[in-house]
Every structure is written in structure tokens, then in C-alpha cells.
Amino acid sequence: MLSHIKIVLVETTHPGNIGAVARAMKNMAMSRLVLVAPKTFPSNEATARASGADDILAAATVCATLQEAIADCQLIIGTSARRRTISWPELNPKQCAQKAIADPHQQIAIIFGRENSGLKNHELDLCHYLLHIPCNDHYSSLNIAAAVQVVCYELFAASAPQESATVGDQGECPLATASQMESFYQHLHEALVDIGFMQPGKSKSIMRRLRRVYNRIQLDTKEVDILRGILRMSQNHQHKD
Amino acid sequence: MLSHIKIVLVETTHPGNIGAVARAMKNMAMSRLVLVAPKTFPSNEATARASGADDILAAATVCATLQEAIADCQLIIGTSARRRTISWPELNPKQCAQKAIADPHQQIAIIFGRENSGLKNHELDLCHYLLHIPCNDHYSSLNIAAAVQVVCYELFAASAPQESATVGDQGECPLATASQMESFYQHLHEALVDIGFMQPGKSKSIMRRLRRVYNRIQLDTKEVDILRGILRMSQNHQHKD
Numbered sequence: 456m457l458s459h460i461k462i463v464l465v466e467t468t469h470p471g472n473i474g475a476v477a478r479a480m481k482n483m484a485m486s487r488l489v490l491v492a493p494k495t496f497p498s499n500e501a502t503a504r505a506s507g508a509d510d511i512l513a514a515a516t517v518c519a520t521l522q523e524a525i526a527d528c529q530l531i532i533g534t535s536a537r538r539r540t541i542s543w544p545e546l547n548p549k550q551c552a553q554k555a556i557a558d559p560h561q562q563i564a565i566i567f568g569r570e571n572s573g574l575k576n577h578e579l580d581l582c583h584y585l586l587h588i589p590c591n592d593h594y595s596s597l598n599i600a601a602a603v604q605v606v607c608y609e610l611f612a613a614s615a616p617q618e619s620a621t622v623g624d625q626g627e628c629p630l631a632t633a634s635q636m637e638s639f640y641q642h643l644h645e646a647l648v649d650i651g652f653m654q655p656g657k658s659k660s661i662m663r664r665l666r667r668v669y670n671r672i673q674l675d676t677k678e679v680d681i682l683r684g685i686l687r688m689s690q691n692h693q694h695k696d
Numbered sequence: 697m698l699s700h701i702k703i704v705l706v707e708t709t710h711p712g713n714i715g716a717v718a719r720a721m722k723n724m725a726m727s728r729l730v731l732v733a734p735k736t737f738p739s740n741e742a743t744a745r746a747s748g749a750d751d752i753l754a755a756a757t758v759c760a761t762l763q764e765a766i767a768d769c770q771l772i773i774g775t776s777a778r779r780r781t782i783s784w785p786e787l788n789p790k791q792c793a794q795k796a797i798a799d800p801h802q803q804i805a806i807i808f809g810r811e812n813s814g815l816k817n818h819e820l821d822l823c824h825y826l827l828h829i830p831c832n833d834h835y836s837s838l839n840i841a842a843a844v845q846v847v848c849y850e851l852f853a854a855s856a857p858q859e860s861a862t863v864g865d866q867g868e869c870p871l872a873t874a875s876q877m878e879s880f881y882q883h884l885h886e887a888l889v890d891i892g893f894m895q896p897g898k899s900k901s902i903m904r905r906l907r908r909v910y911n912r913i914q915l916d917t918k919e920v921d922i923l924r925g926i927l928r929m930s931q932n933h934q935h936k937d
Contacts (some may be wrong), residue, residue, distance in 0.1 A: 479842055484832040507835065548849075589853055591725040594748065601720055601845040604838070608789075608846050612830055 456614050459559050461487035462603060463524050463566040465574060470495045472570060474504030474512065475600030481508035483607035484614075488515040489524045489564075521566070521578055528564040530554065533574050533582035534602060536595050543585045548606050551586045552613035565606060567599055628675040639679050640666060646686040697855050700800050702728035703844060704765045704807040706815060711736045713811060715745030715753065716841030722749035724848035725855075729756040730765045730805075762807070762819055769805040771795065774815050774823035775843060777836050784826045789847050792827045793854035806847060808840055869916040880920050881907060887927040 462480055467473050473496060477488060488511050490496055496517060502509050518524040525531050532551055535543075546554065555563050565586065568574035579585060588597060588605055597605070631639070644662060647653040653661065674682070703721055708714050714737060718729060729752050731737055737758060743750050759765040766772050773792055776784075787795065796804050806827065809815035820826060829838060829846055838846070872880070885903060888894040894902065915923070 475839065475842075478839060481835045482831045482838050482842070506837075506839070588849070589856065590723045590849075591852070594722045596747075597723050597845070598716065598719060598747070598841075600839075601716075601723070601842060604842040604845055605849050608829070608831075608849075611832070615830065 456559075457483075457485050457556070457610055458487065459561060460485065460555050460563045460565065460610065461489050461524075461528070462607070463489045463491060463521070463564050464493065464599070465491045465521055465566060465578065466493070466569050467599065468494045468570050470498035470501040471504045472599050473498075474501035474506070474508075475598075476567075476603045477501070477505040477508040477511035477515075479600050479604035480607055481511050482604070483611035485607050485610065486511060486514065488512070490515055490517045491521050491524050492519060493517065521581065525564045525566070525581065528562045530561050530563045530584075531566065531582045532564065532584045532586050533566040533579050534568065534606070535579060535585045535587060536573055536597075543579065544583070545585045545587055548586065548588055548609040549613070551584070551606065552609035554584070555610060556613045567602060570599055628677040631674045631676050631679045635676065635679055636669070636674070639669070639674075639683060642683055642686050646690050649690045650692075697800075698724075698726050698797070698851055699728065700802060701726065701796050701804045701806065701851065702730050702765075702769070703848070704730045704732060704762070704805050705734065705840070706732045706762055706807060706819065707734070707810050708840065709735045709811050711739035711742040712745045713840050714739075715742035715747070715749075716839075717808075717844045718742070718746040718749040718752035718756075720841050720845035721848055722752050723845070724852035726848050726851065727752060727755065729753070731756055731758045732762050732765050733760060734758065762822065766805045766807070766822065769803045771802050771804045771825075772807065772823045773805065773825045773827050774807040774820050775809065775847070776820060776826045776828055777814055777838075784820065785824070786826045786828055789827065789829055789850040790854070792825070792847065793850035795825070796851060797854045808843060811840055869918040872915045872917050872920045876917065876920055877910070877915070880910070880915075880924060883924055883927050887931050890931045891933075 462476065462485060464473065464476060467476075467490065470493075473490065473493060480486065480488060495501075496515075497512065501512055505512050516524075532546065532555070551565070555565070566574060566578070566582065568578070586606065588602060590597065640662070643665065644653070647658075648655050703717065703726060705714065705717060708717075708731065711734075714731065714734060721727065721729060736742075737756075738753065742753055746753050757765075773787065773796070792806070796806070807815060807819070807823065809819070827847065829843060831838065881903070884906065885894070888899075889896050
């Protein structure tokens with residue numbers, strides 16, 4: 456699904472970072488890694504840090520120049536921590552992801568520069584867009600694998616729309632209906648009277664507070680059964696005293 | 697701004713990961729790190745990987761138990777790669793960030809488990825929400841620092857709303873107005889006639905295509921000046937022949 460996008464690393468110095476990039480990519484279902492003049496590759500350190508993503512390393516392409524790496528690409532995006540003097544069209548990771556997944560027939564390169572110095576100006580000139588990860592202005596240099604992780608996270612999220620948040624139980628049991636909850640509140644009230652916590656017909660504000668508590672947590676039917684089991688036991692316990 | 701949120705690491709094994717987490721946090725303007733029973737801390741490896749974020753390591757709190765680490769917290773969020781049998785309210789990183797920044801008076805803990813086995817069920821039971829980073833189902837275990845990076849990236853983005861994408865130059869020069877662009881197109885047309893590329897009044901479809909090109913790139917006033925300078929020179933060049 457994301458196979459039209461390649462991650463290009465330029466002159467990476469630490470082989471551990473190459474391995475960590477491969478892991479970050481595979482976590483987010485990306486597979487195409489291109490290395491431009493890496494200092495050391497392949498290496499055991501890269502394989503160790505890839506931690507099971509060594510298939511990405513094995514399939515990686517090594518190029519002598521950035522031009523060669525991006526020759527077949529139609530959309531070139533280069534990451535940049537600094538703001539340049541001549542500003543360039545700039546994207547954040549989410550906007551980058553939206554552009555990158557818009558047309559799967561386009562060949563796309565997302566380029567990450569050297570660990571210490573990033574991409575040079577003449578390399579940024581090859582890019583249609585610069586990608587900037589918003590961050591702390593006073594400490595803005597992300598580890599290269601961390602930067603790849605953020606960018607690939609947004610690519611994955613854009614390609615596989617996320618399910619909405621689930622509050623309460625999902626799947627195994629349906630949430631309790633209003634009438635099931637009313638029966639529960641009635642039972643709760645009876646039990647609280649039975650155990651001597653409340654007097655019948657009084658303490659309406661306490662019942663209201665308890666309702667607020669249990670409504671907020673959106674009980675499912677199984678949970679209601681459990682709570683009512685507890686109520687029954689506390690009622691029986693009182694009767695025996 | 698994010699000082700009400702602490703990142704809690706439980707029984708981290710590799711000191712390098714602790715350093716990488718500190719760096720990921722500082723990149724995103726987070727500062728409160730709590731370590732529950734780390735295998736090795738402090739350590740040179742952590743400091744090396746922190747790469748300038750050693751202030752975060754120096755200020756980190758070490759606790760013996762998770763309970764101690766979260767004792768003062770009001771909202772507890774635990775990361776989890778697996779779906780549990782009894783499902784728990786679940787958030788993705790963006791939803792987590794929205795909840796976490798909603799009330800800066802709330803003390804919040806976001807917990808990350810062991811590198812190999814994550815958080816145990818009795819630890820997840822302490823959490824109000826589980827945080828799940830959407831990823832490749834077939835390779836779902838992110839490096840712990842990579843996971844912290846993604847979560848802190850969303851926290852930073854939620855706390856500092858991002859500028860919109862800038863297409864074209866920003867800052868130094870304003871974008872060209874429609875009337876400036878019309879003067880440019882008129883000049884372009886004249887120049888193309890002057891150099892013999894077009895005949896006056898003909899080739900309307902070529903002019904339309906050229907308009908589409910230059911409109912798409914949203915020229916700024918400086919860029920228009922440069923292009924018109926080029927047009928002038930090409931006109932003069934013809935006259936000399």
C-alpha cells in the first residue's frame with residue numbers, strides 16, 4: 456500500500472541508525488529503503504538494531520549519489536531541521552503523508568540527511584517540498600531513526616484510517632441499555648437500604664451521585680451482572696446477621 | 697507547557713534506550729522522566745544516546761515500584777501493543793495527546809513497559825486508558841524510544857498548534873497579486889512573440905498551459921521580477937541578431 460514511497464538516507468554515519476530506521480519502517484508497513492553512500496553497510500550493528508526487520512536491510516538499495524537514488528521519483532521531499540534563508544514550500548509530517556498517499560501511481564522519495572549536518576543546500580534544491588517535524592526550537596535535532604519513525608507513523612495513519620476511540624468494553628459484550636441500567640440502579644438502591652447505608656425514599660442526592668459515577672463508565676452487560684451479583688451477596692450477608 | 701505530564705518507563709533493560717527516550721522527550725519539549733526499577737541507571741551509554749538531553753536524565757526520578765511512580769497522578773495512560781482479552785478503553789496517540797493537554801492542572805502519567813514484554817496485566821489494571829500506536833499487525837513492536845517519540849510528537853503538536861503548510865515563498869516577499877501576474881503573462885506573451893516562439897493572437901492554448909504552470913507555483917514578487925528580467929534579456933537578445 457505504501458510501496459510507491461521510498462525512504463532515502465544520505466551518507467548515514469552510524470550503522471545502528473540504519474538498522475533502527477529499518478525497524479521503524481517495518482513497524483509502519485514501509486519496505487523500500489535506499490542508502491546513499493552509507494559509511495558502513497551492511498554491518499552486524501545495523502542487523503542487531505533492525506531487530507527482526509533485516510528483510511528491509513537485505514532488500515535495501517545502495518546508491519553512490521542522491522541523484523541516482525531519486526532518478527525515477529516524481530515527488531521528492533527532503534527533511535530539514537533548519538529554516539533556510541530562501542524558504543521552500545514546507546510540509547509537516549501529516550501534510551507530507553497526505554501528499555504522499557494521494558496518488559499511489561506516483562513514485563515518491565522522502566530523504567533524510569546526515570546525522571550531524573542534515574541535507575546540504577544543493578540536495579534540498581532537488582526537492583519539491585521540505586519536511587519539517589515540529590519540535591522544541593531549543594533542541595531540534597531528532598535522531599534519524601526517530602524522525603523516520605514519526606514520518607512513517609503519519610504515512611501509516613494516513614493510509615489506514617484509524618478506528619475511533621473505544622470507551623467502555625468493545626466486542627465481547629454489548630453495553631448495557633438504559634433499562635438494564637435502571638434495573639441496576641433500583642437494585643443498588645434496595646441493597647443500600649438493606650445494608651443500612653440509606654433510608655428508603657431519602658438520600659436522593661447520593662443516588663444521583665452514584666448514577667453519575669456508573670453512567671460515566673458505560674458498563675457493559677457482563678459488568679452489570681457482576682455488580683448485581685455483589686449487591687445480592689451484600690443483601691444476603693445482612694439478612695444473616 | 698507539558699510539565700504536568702510524566703513519561704514513566706518500567707524496568708527498562710537497555711540503558712541506551714533510556715538515553716534515547718530522554719532525547720525524544722527533549723526534542724518535543726517534555727522534561728519529566730520517571731524510571732521504575734531500571735536495570736542500569738545512571739550509565740554512560742544512556743548519557744551518550746541522550747546526545748545533549750542529559751539534563752532530562754539528571755532530573756529523572758527513580759522509583760522502586762510503578763505504584764510509587766504514579767501515586768500523585770490523576771490520569772494514568774499505559775501503552776500496550778497487544779489487544780487484551782478484556783478490552784480496556786483505548787486511545788491512539790493523537791487522542792491521548794488531546795486528553796493529556798486538555799487540563800494542565802491534572803497530573804498525568806504515560807507509561808511504557810519493558811522492551812521485550814511490555815506492561816503486565818496487573819500494571820495495565822492501574823491505567824484509565826490504554827494507548828495503542830497504530831502499526832503493522834505483522835510486526836508491531838516499536839523500539840521504546842521510537843514509541844516515546846511518536847507519543848511526544850503528538851503531545852507537542854497538540855500543545856503547539858502547527859502553522860499551516862506554506863506553498864511558495866514565505867516571509868521575505870509577498871506572493872504576487874493577480875494583477876502582477878497578469879502583467880507578467882502579458883510580458884511573457886510579448887517576449888514569446890518577440891523571440892519567434894509564437895505568432896501574435898495565436899497559440900492561445902499554449903498561453904493557457906503556461907498560465908497553469910506559473911499559477912500552480914504561486915510566484916512571489918521577487919520571483920516575478922527575476923522571470924521578467926529574463927524575459928527582457930531574451931527580448932533584447934533577439935533585437936541584436
